[in-house]
Amino acid sequence: MSLKIVVYSKSACPQCESAKMLLKTRSLAYEEIKIDDEAERMAFYEKCGPSVRQMPQVFINDQRVGGLAGLQAALAQLSQ
Template identity: 80%
Template sequence: MQLNITVYSKSACPQCESAKMLLKSRSLGFEEIKIDDETERLAFYERCGPSVRQMPQIFINDQRVGGLSGLQAALVQLGK
C-alpha cells in the first residue's frame, strides 16, 4: 500500500523535526509544507478543526493523524 504522507510544520519546532526523523528512519517518503506565517498557521488550524493548535500536523492519504504521537500510533496501526 502506497502511503501519501504530508507533514505540515514550522521552523524551530522540535516535534516537527522528530516526526520527520521518524519517517526518514522508516524510509517513508513525505512532503513537507512549512507554515511559518502566524496568520497562515491560524487559518490552517481552523481548517483542521477546533482542537488543533500545534505543529506538526500530519496527514496520511489525506486523513489527519495529528501530531507526533498520532503519527506514531498510525504507523503502528499500518504496520510500519
Template identity: 45%
Template sequence: MSKITIYTKLLCPYCMRAKNLLKNKGQDFEEIDIGDRPDQRPIMIEKAGGRTTVPQIFIGETHVGGCDDLFALERAGKLDALLA
C-alpha cells in the first residue's frame, strides 16, 4: 500500500471531498494542514510543481494533484491501481 500525503486547509470543501473519497476506499493518509503549519506551504508548492491551491495529494512519489484530479482518476478506473 502506498503512503498517501494530502496537504489541506481547515474548512476547505475540496479537501473534505478528497479525504472522504480516500476514507471510503479504506485508505489511511497523512494530512498536513498548511493553515496550522504555514512552514509546510512552501514545501507543498515545491513538491506540487508550483501549484498553490489545496488539496495537493501525493500517493507514494506520484503527485496526483487536487480533488478534481483525484476524482478523475477514480472515474477512469485508475485510482485503485495507484493505491495498491
C-alpha cells in the first residue's frame, strides 16, 4: 500500500523533528513543506481549520491527521 505523506513543518520545531523521525524509523517516504514565514503559517492554519494552531501538520493521502499525536494514531491504525 503506497501512502502519500506530506509533513508541513517549521524550523526549530521539536515536534516536527519527532514526526519526521517517526516516519524515517518506519521507512515511510514523505514530502516536507516548511512554512517558516509567520503570515504564511497563519494562512495555512486557516485552511486547516479553526482548531489548528501548531506544527507539524501531517496529511496522509490528502487527509489531515494532525500533529505528532495524530500521526502516531494514524500509523497505529494503518498497521492493524
